[in-house]
Each structure stands twice: as C-alpha cells, then as structure tokens.
Amino acid sequence: MLEIKKLHASIEDKAIxxxxxxxxKAGEVHAIMGPNxxxxxxxxxxxxxxxxxxxxxxxxxxxxxxxxxxxxDERAHLGLFxxxxxxxxxxxxxxxxxxxxxxxxxRKHLGLEEIDAIDFLSIVREKMKxxxxxxxxxxxxxxxxxxxxxxxxxxxxxxLLL
Amino acid sequence: MCILDxxxxxxxxxxxxxxxxxINLLRNENRSILLITHYQRLLxxxxxxxxxxxxxxKIVAEGDHHLAATLEAEGYEPFLKKKTGxxx
Numbered sequence: 293m294l295e296i297k298k299l300h301a302s303i304e305d306k307a308i309x310x311x312x313x314x315x316x317k318a319g320e321v322h323a324i325m326g327p328n329x330x331x332x333x334x335x336x337x338x339x340x341x342x343x344x345x346x347x348x349x350x351x352x353x354x355x356x357x358x359x360x361x362x363x364x365d366e367r368a369h370l371g372l373f374x375x376x377x378x379x380x381x382x383x384x385x386x387x388x389x390x391x392x393x394x395x396x397x398x399r400k401h402l403g404l405e406e407i408d409a410i411d412f413l414s415i416v417r418e419k420m421k422x423x424x425x426x427x428x429x430x431x432x433x434x435x436x437x438x439x440x441x442x443x444x445x446x447x448x449x450x451x452l453l454l
Numbered sequence: 455m456c457i458l459d460x461x462x463x464x465x466x467x468x469x470x471x472x473x474x475x476x477i478n479l480l481r482n483e484n485r486s487i488l489l490i491t492h493y494q495r496l497l498x499x500x501x502x503x504x505x506x507x508x509x510x511x512k513i514v515a516e517g518d519h520h521l522a523a524t525l526e527a528e529g530y531e532p533f534l535k536k537k538t539g540x541x542x
Contacts, residue, residue, distance in 0.1 A: 293455055293486045300511075310511035316455070316504075319483040323497055323522065324490045326508035327530045332490045335508070336459040339488075354455065374457045423476050441469030444461055448476035451456050 293318045299350035301338045308334040311350070340374040341367050369401045373454060375447040382434035387446065390434050391416060395453055419452045455486045462496040474499030494526035507533050 296314040300307065308331045316322050326332050338345045339352065341364040352359040354372055362370070382390065396406045407415075420429065423445050435443050458477065462470055477500050480487060489502060497505075497519060505522045507515040507530070515521065515533045525533070 294488070308511055312508070312511070312513055314506065314513070316486045316488060318486055319481075320504065321481060321487045321489065321500065321502045322504045322506065323502040324488065324506045324508055325492070325494075325522065325525060327534075328492075330508045331511040332492075332508055333459055334511075336457055336490050339457055372455050372457070374459065375461055376459055422479060424472055440464035441466060441473075444465055444469065444473050445476070447458075447461065448473055448480075451480055452476060 293320075293355060295351070295353045297351045299335075299338070299352060300348045301334060302346050302348055303334065303344055307348070308345075309338065336374060339367075339372065340364055369398075373451055375444075375451060379435050379438075379443040379447050381436045381438070383436045385434050386431055387434050388416075388430040391430075391450065391453055394450065398454055416449075416453060419449055422452075423449055425449065455488070456480055457488045457490070459490045460492065461489070462491055462493065470495065471499060494522045497522045509534050 294314065294316040296312055299309055299312040301309040312331075312335060314322070324332055324335065334345060338347060339359070341359070341362060347360055354367070354370055357370060359367060359372075392407070392409075392412055395412065399405065399407060416430065417427070420426070425445055429442075429446065432438070435446060438446060461473060461477070465473060474496060477487065477489075489496065489500065491497070501519050502522070503518070505517055505519060505525075506513045507521070507525065509530065
C-alpha cells in the first residue's frame with residue numbers, strides 16, 4: 293500500500309531523513325519508534341506533503357501512485373490521512389460542521405451525493421459513543437478549549453468517519 | 455491509510471485506552487496504519503505487525519511487537535550503538 297525507498301528529506305536545507313526504506317501492505321499496522329530528533333515527525337510531514345519539507349532523493353508511492361508531486365489535498369483524496377501531534381484549534385467552526393464538510397468532500401471525490409443531515413448525525417453519534425464522547429463535542433468549536441485527550445479523541449473520530 | 459503522529463503524547467491512561475480502542479477500530483484488511491510514537495505505552499494496547507526503529511534519519515532495526523518491549527526495557531542506546539559499530 294505504501295512503498296518508501298531510499299527517502300532523503302530536508303527542512304531549510306538541513307538533511308533529516310537519510311535513506312528511509314519502508315514497505316507497508318494493506319491491513320498492516322506498523323510502528324515507528326525513535327528518540328527525539330530521529331526524524332519521526334519529519335517522516336509524517338513528508339508523507340502528508342508539508343510544504344516546508346523537501347524530498348531530495350528517493351521515492352514514495354501510495355497504492356502505486358507517486359506521492360511526491362501531489363499536494364496535501366490530493367494525497368488526502370487518495371485516502372492518506374494524517375493525525376497531528378498538535379491538532380489545530382479552529383475557533384468559529386463547529387466540530388459538526390468540520391466533520392460533515394470533510395465527509396462530504398470525500399464523498400464528492402468518490403462521486404457520491406452529500407450525506408443527509410440525519411444520517412450523518414446517526415453515524416457520527418455511533419462513532420462518538422465508541423470513543424466515549426458526548427453530544428456537546430459536536431457543537432463546540434473545533435478543538436477550541438479541548439484538553440489534550442479530547443483533541444486526540446477528536447482526531448480519531450475524524451479518522452473513523454473518513 | 456492513517457498516519458498517527460505521536461497520538462499518545464499528553465494522554466492520561468484512561469484517554470490512552472480510549473484512543474487505542476478507536477485506533478483498533480480503524481484496523482481492517484484494506485486500511486494500513488502507521489503509528490509514530492516515542493513510547494511503547496500505546497503499543498501495550500495496539501499490537502503492531504512490524505516495529506521500526508528510526509535513528510538519525512535511518513531505520514536501524516526492525517522486528518515484530520517484541521522489539522518495542524525490548525526497547526522499553528533497554529532504551530534506544532543498544533540500537534544506536536549497533537549502527538555506529540566499533541566507532542565508540
């Protein structure tokens with residue numbers, strides 16, 4: 293599903309990744325561990341297509357598609373999702389609105405109709421129950437004033453929906 | 455595919471369990487998951503198929519979930535030494 297070969301990447305001309313090889317098959321769970329400064333977050337950012345990071349050598353393919361020329365948006369449409377270490381707060385935008393927009397953007401990409409509001413609520417509530425999140429999450433602004441644990445749960449909720 | 459960067463950082467044990475449960479629910483035959491983590495803690499709840507150890511921009515060791523336990527017990531140092539060989 294993901295094939296990374298001899299990947300080198302830099303930020304501000306500082307080489308961080310120096311030849312990473314990684315092959316992940318469909319359905320597999322892989323863990324990358326390493327001390328501070330080993331390049332873990334750089335690898336996540338490079339996969340997501342963060343503009344501050346530059347691939348200087350090597351290849352990255354997701355489902356046989358070359359990721360390097362693709363924007364973060366295009367990568368997300370392919371089904372590559374990243375959950376951040378520090379989820380962003382978006383004051384003024386409700387969690388419900390964000391989740392519904394994200395799901396509809398994905399559905400649109402797949403050529404599906406927008407999801408019905410009632411159906412959406414029932415799907416999102418079912419996932420929230422699994423994560424022990426109450427309804428108030430839906431109406432609060434995205435991550436605004438959320439504790440660290442609440443933000444992480446909210447990230448997983450997004451992944452479960454998309 | 456989901457890439458989770460330090461999803462366990464800053465979580466207390468109850469929140470960690472809930473988040474791990476959510477991640478386990480993401481597991482299915484079509485979806486791959488890449489967990490990026492400092493600590494073995496999260497891997498007590500989510501058993502990965504493969505563990506990779508990254509050091510100075512390269513993968514220096516690979517193994518199954520037992521590797522994470524070894525790492526927790528011995529720290530990173532033995533793995534980092536292995537890479538630099540006789541240099542020290």
